[in-house]
Amino acid sequence: MNDEISRALNGERRALARVLSAIENRTVSIEEMSGSDSSSTEDIMWSTMAITGAPGVGKSVLVDALMTLWAKQGHRIALLAVDPSSPRTGGALLGDRVRMTSVDNPAIKDQVYVRSIATRTASGSVPLIVEDMASFLHSCGWNRVLIETVGSGQSELRCAAVADRIVVVEGPARGDGIQAEKAGLLELADAVLVNKADLDGAKKHASELQESFALGQNEAPPVLLTSGLQGIGIEQAAEMLFELKASDRATKARMRERLLARHERRLVNHPSYNECLKRLTEGTIDIENALSILQGEHDE
Numbered sequence: 001m002n003d004e005i006s007r008a009l010n011g012e013r014r015a016l017a018r019v020l021s022a023i024e025n026r027t028v029s030i031e032e033m034s035g036s037d038s039s040s041t042e043d044i045m046w047s048t049m050a051i052t053g054a055p056g057v058g059k060s061v062l063v064d065a066l067m068t069l070w071a072k073q074g075h076r077i078a079l080l081a082v083d084p085s086s087p088r089t090g091g092a093l094l095g096d097r098v099r100m101t102s103v104d105n106p107a108i109k110d111q112v113y114v115r116s117i118a119t120r121t122a123s124g125s126v127p128l129i130v131e132d133m134a135s136f137l138h139s140c141g142w143n144r145v146l147i148e149t150v151g152s153g154q155s156e157l158r159c160a161a162v163a164d165r166i167v168v169v170e171g172p173a174r175g176d177g178i179q180a181e182k183a184g185l186l187e188l189a190d191a192v193l194v195n196k197a198d199l200d201g202a203k204k205h206a207s208e209l210q211e212s213f214a215l216g217q218n219e220a221p222p223v224l225l226t227s228g229l230q231g232i233g234i235e236q237a238a239e240m241l242f243e244l245k246a247s248d249r250a251t252k253a254r255m256r257e258r259l260l261a262r263h264e265r266r267l268v269n270h271p272s273y274n275e276c277l278k279r280l281t282e283g284t285i286d287i288e289n290a291l292s293i294l295q296g297e298h299d300e
């Protein structure tokens with residue numbers, strides 16, 4: 001594996017794919033990768049950006065359009081597509097759904113790298129896998145990593161929280177206003193794209209969002225109308241996102257999710273975790289006892 005790692009660090013894509021698989025299967029840990037600090041010192045705004053939103057809202061088409069534009073400007077962009085393989089999509093993988101044109105475009109294919117992560121089969125914490133993969137991609141010189149993830153459910157939220165910036169993609173208004181789950185996601189947004197701007201209700205939803213942000217106490221994220229399919233607003237979005245600054249509000253929400261995820265990981269990885277669960281089930285210890293055992297020092 002060490003050989004594979006050095007070849008990946010030298011830019012070999014096949015080796016990179018194998019190392020990423022090893023990270024996905026937890027057969028190698030990022031700590032073992034000595035010398036994996038060859039990332040460029042180029043001064044960049046962000047190195048990881050999550051693109052998140054409801055299923056089918058157009059994230060993949062949008063990401064493809066953004067990657068194409070950025071690659072044409074000479075940037076190198078990698079994408080980690082977190083694929084929930086939900087019953088809704090019948091377990092389809094990325095490739096079976098929207099075709100990423102950027103990876104087939106001979107003019108830019110060397111500038112882009114796309115990898116999907118099947119969460120249903122992943123062993124271990126998906127946010128952690130995503131974090132480690134992104135970090136290895138950075139080491140391999142992929143300075144800008146996008147993470148496409150569905151914005152519902154805690155694990156997905158935490159995949160997004162791994163990133164330095166979070167972009168929430170919305171669709172046209174469906175007449176149901178802004179609900180609690182959506183509000184939780186919007187709290188994490190450094191920017192919002194109201195996508196499918198070619199359809200009725202997109203403008204309306206964008207102003208609904210702007211109004212609700214204006215009512216809040218915190219700084220409002222930029223809201224932009226886009227259509228990945230029709231190419232509406234893509235250039236403006238690409239420009240705005242490339243230089244996007246983190247907001248304090250989103251950073252706080254992101255840090256909260258990271259802290260909780262790390263804490264959970266620490267408990268779950270503790271050597272006495274299963275023993276504690278067993279004893280909790282038997283009723284021989286209580287939750288407080290279990291916590292004091294699991295919060296003790298140990299090597300992860």
Ligand SMILES: Nc1nc2c(ncn2[C@@H]2O[C@H](COP(=O)(O)OP(=O)(O)OP(=O)(O)O)[C@@H](O)[C@H]2O)c(=O)[nH]1
Pocket residue numbers: 054055056057058059060061062089097098150195196197198199226227228229230
């Ligand atoms: N009208 C319209 N349709 C779009 C637009 N962008 C994407 N679509 C369509 O919406 C559907 C879903 O697009 P995807 O890009 O796969 O959406 P997604 O958010 O990545 O979906 P999941 O990965 O399954 O969550 C496809 O049929 C697209 O053709 C758009 O700007 N306008």
Ligand SMILES: [Mg+2]
Pocket residue numbers: 059060061148
């Ligand atoms: Mg998608």
